[in-house]
Amino acid sequence: MKNNIIGFCALILMFSCGKEEAKTPSLFEQISPEESGITFSNDLSFDKKFNIFTYRNYYNGGGVALGDINNDGLLDIYFTGNLADNKLYLNKGNFQFEDITEKAG
Secondary structure, X not given: OHHHHHHHHHHHHHHHOOOOOOOOOOXXXXXOHHHHOOXXXXXXXXXXXXXXXXXXXXXXOOEEEEEOOOOXXXXXXXXXXXXXXXXXXXXXXXXXXEEOHHHHO
């Protein structure tokens, strides 16, 4: 019985190696900042005051909010940062965004 199990496992391994499985198409596609217009980056630095040990949520970032601020039916994006300035991006459609932080005040 033990030899049968070992033989069966060896047989499975032999037939499973070398086969290429069909790759499933990705559900998401990466869009560059040049294409989208979104350049926000919440860059964090490690020091004694702000680190994972003394401030547990420091590396989680500030957050992201989605909402239609101008009632055009498109979701606009508001990014908040720990050490970076907050940014508001207006959705112009087709994954194109405009930084309107200064305009919005």
